[in-house]
Amino acid sequence: MLLSNLEIIPGQRITKHLGLVQGSSVRAKHVGRDLMASLKNIFGGELKGYTELLQESRAEAVDRMEQQAKAIGANAVLNIRFSTSSVAAGAAELFAYGTAVILE
Amino acid sequence: MIDLIIFASLLALGYFFGRMAETRHYKSIIKREKALARIPVLATKIPDLSIKPQHTILVTGSVVISVDYFKRFLAGLRNIIGGRVKSYESLVDRARREAILRMKEQARVKGANLIFNVKLETSSISQGRGIGSVEVLAYGTAFID
Numbered sequence: 400m401l402l403s404n405l406e407i408i409p410g411q412r413i414t415k416h417l418g419l420v421q422g423s424s425v426r427a428k429h430v431g432r433d434l435m436a437s438l439k440n441i442f443g444g445e446l447k448g449y450t451e452l453l454q455e456s457r458a459e460a461v462d463r464m465e466q467q468a469k470a471i472g473a474n475a476v477l478n479i480r481f482s483t484s485s486v487a488a489g490a491a492e493l494f495a496y497g498t499a500v501i502l503e
Numbered sequence: 504m505i506d507l508i509i510f511a512s513l514l515a516l517g518y519f520f521g522r523m524a525e526t527r528h529y530k531s532i533i534k535r536e537k538a539l540a541r542i543p544v545l546a547t548k549i550p551d552l553s554i555k556p557q558h559t560i561l562v563t564g565s566v567v568i569s570v571d572y573f574k575r576f577l578a579g580l581r582n583i584i585g586g587r588v589k590s591y592e593s594l595v596d597r598a599r600r601e602a603i604l605r606m607k608e609q610a611r612v613k614g615a616n617l618i619f620n621v622k623l624e625t626s627s628i629s630q631g632r633g634i635g636s637v638e639v640l641a642y643g644t645a646f647i648d
Contacts, residue, residue, distance in 0.1 A: 402561040403644045405620050406548070410555040436569070440635050441513055443521035443571030444528070445601075449628060450567045453638055457563070479561060481640060483626040491628070 400465050401475035401502065408477070411502045417473050421496040422463030425486055426456040453493065457481065460495040473499035513572045521571025525593065532600050539607045544618045544643065556646035560613060564605025567628060568598045569636035595637055599623060602641040615645035 401408070428436070428449065436446050460481075468476050479497035486492050570578075574590035581588045602623070610618055621643035628636045 401559065403559050404561060404622065404642060405550065405559070405644045407550075407552075408559055409550055409552050436636070439569045440575075441517055441520075441572045442524065443517065443569055443574065444524040446567040446569050446628075446636055449636070449638070450565060453567065453640075454565055457565070457640070479642075480622070481563075481624060481642060483624065483638065483640070485626070485628070491626075 400468065400473075402461070402465070402479060402497075403475070403477050404479045404497075406478050408475070408502065413477075413500045414503050415501040417468075417471050417499040417501065419496060420464050420467040420471070420473070420476060420499045421494065422460040422465070422467060423492055423494040424456040424459040424463070425490055425492045426452060427490040428452055453483075453491065456491070456493045457495070460493045464495045464497065468497075468499040471499060473501055475500050475502045514576060515573075517572030517574065517576075521573055524571070525597070528597055528601075532597065532604065535604050535608075536600070539604065539611060542607050542610055542616060542618065544603060544607065544621050546621050548620050550619045550646075554617075554646065556617075556648045558647045559644050560615070560647065561642065562606050562609045562613070562615070562618060562645045563640060563642040564602045564607070564609060565638060565640040566598055566601045566605065567636055567638045568594060568601070570594045575635070595625065595639070598625070598637050598639040599641070602639040606641045606643065610645040613645060613647060615647045617646045618643040619646065620644055 476497040482494045577590050624640045
């Protein structure tokens with residue numbers, strides 16, 4: 400599965416557009432990470448636990464999008480966008496969407 | 504009285520450690536930016552069609568950075584007077600440059616020599632009130648040939 404945030408892949412022709420595919424993942428952080436984060440809020444610096452948490456959930460969102468694209472018979476997802484929104488205090492939604500296409 | 508002592512020591516801790524962390528981080532950013540300067544990062548949406556890469560892959564880089572207690576206090580004061588909030592400017596600057604560097608690092612590992620259509624996304628991971636920390640995500644399409 401080819402994933403890209405470009406609209407056109409040079410050297411490859413799109414034979415069919417299959418429409419929008421999307422994947423999302425809502426995660427909350429656990430108490431331990433939260434505690435470390437509040438310490439870091441005093442000293443400043445990178446919150447590694449959060450970085451990892453968000454990376455994992457973003458990877459999951461992309462994975463779900465890929466599954467959806469596979470299910471409708473696409474071999475590539477183009478023009479991928481990411482978006483993040485905080486749903487509730489302590490939880491974030493990571494969302495990925497793009498256009499499923501068939502490349503020749 | 505106790506409250507005041509706690510507040511003052513938090514300010515002092517935030518000032519020293521925060522400043523140390525920021526200086527160290529900037530040093531490492533500048534060093535890595537020089538090392539990765541040979542991979543150009545372009546915000547161009549439609550690439551030059553004469554470039555025919557073997558593969559293209561999606562590369563991402565993200566980081567969550569928190570501001571320290573001292574700077575948060577300064578920003579709170581700044582909220583009263585208004586004007587440039589320098590303490591948050593350096594926070595988002597560091598976060599963006601770090602995210603771009605991580606994206607470039609991923610591209611380098613995969614053997615890419617060009618990254619197209621780079622998008623940056625910033626979101627605040629708030630801890631109750633206002634900005635405590637920001638997450639920056641950088642993503643783009645890397646060309647490998």
